[in-house]
Amino acid sequence: MSASEIVNKVWNYAHVLRDDGVGYGDYVEQITFLIFLKMADERETSGQQVAVPDDYSWSKLVKLDGDALEIQYRHTLEALGKEGGMLGTIFRKAQNKIQDPAKLERLIKMIEKEAWSTLPVDVKGEIYEGLLERNAQDVKGGAGQYFTPRALIEAMTEVMQPDVSKLNTVADPASGTGGFLLAAYDYMAPNAKSKKEQKHLRENALRGNDIVDSVTRLCAMNLYLHGIGSADGECPVISQDALAKEVGDKDRVDIVLANPPFGKKSSITVISEKTGKAETEKLTYEREDFWATTSNKQLNFVQHIANMLKIDGKAAVVVPDNVLFEGGAGETVRKNLLERTNFHTILRLPTGIFYAQGVKANVIFFDNKPAAKTAWTKKLWVYDYRTNVHKTLKQNRLNKGDFEEFIALYKPNDIKKRKATWDEETGEGRWRSYSYDEVIARDKTNLDIFWLKDDSLEDTENLPAPDILASEIVEQLEAALTEFRSVEEILTINGVTT
16 A cells, blocks of 8 residues: 555544544544554564553554553553653653544554554655645644645755764754654765764754644654654654753754744733733743844744854754844844854745745745854845745645755855846846845845845736635735734733723
């Protein structure tokens, strides 16, 4: 059975559970637990040592039915969540969401039919990522926030060129289900020739973090299915607030690839001592290694990532437009990036490529540098792949070929050899540079830079197809609603009633 056939088979059963109130996210989580237990059982049968205690093994589950099955499954999740290493990460705070024993038994029998450990690693990964992508499409459940388009991930990884021969460490402080970490692994794996390099790649090359327990376990399982880590070894990903503490010397890495969460400013809900009512307070991070104190999550992640890098370490980070133009703390962060790092590239992304509709985003690329008297950034290059580019999630999906020109022009081995495609006379060309003096002179150091003429504003004959146009209108409306909600939240935080 092919990977896509297995995905369809396993996914179709999600609709049955959906009727019982089990959301797609919970379903993928339960699949995670059961596939792991099945693989562990298969490996033990073939003579490999595994970390799952006998009392909570797959062989115990598969023999039971009815209430006895539900009770055993619940106890298994509770017990394994107390274990250490990758096992404990996968089962941390795990709960049984499938209350009907008959449906649980049917799901177990469906998984029992497949020999998961004998499938090639890439097929197992393809199956699991297929489930995660299906889950991301459940926009109403919010799962889309954890899914970055594969084509974008691969393009970012290709220009960053993680190098296993140099024992590079690659990190993602908002790792979601592990897309960037797996892309880095896939890029380095063919070049891991020595046993030292292979061991490094499997055990030490990747580091991930996510604040949501359930997402961290999905990431850990995703890595495990790709052959990364071991059940009883240290887990490459952890669950905690990445922004909560300063970065220590031992935590610094060579490369960061990340798409930090978009959306609302950081806030927490507290119970007022005076009124007894729930109130929202903005959440800021007082860190000495930050250039600015702000409740803006994206700006905080940019500062955190800059501090994560070793000297000459490289970062590629997906950020929303507001990071490029917001005043106050935003201006402070941009100026520090330009001065303290070599902030050399911005990739403007088309709308319509994220499951969170209406998102306008960019990728910023910068290299960490030691302290200096003058700014490290000499030229800022901008590739505009947004103007006159129309993408949707279904009819006109983003693909790797869309970034071929950008990858060719990026020149990762020597950015001094870059050549602009923009022509001043014609006004055409998506790739051009600006000097440090030009960008620092812009009002509030605004880096939301564009120069191409938007054809849709003047040429009504060449408008996109109706379905694409309708999709773009929906995205713009949803983006406007998001902005209104952000304003409402700020007013609430500041005690202004509407």
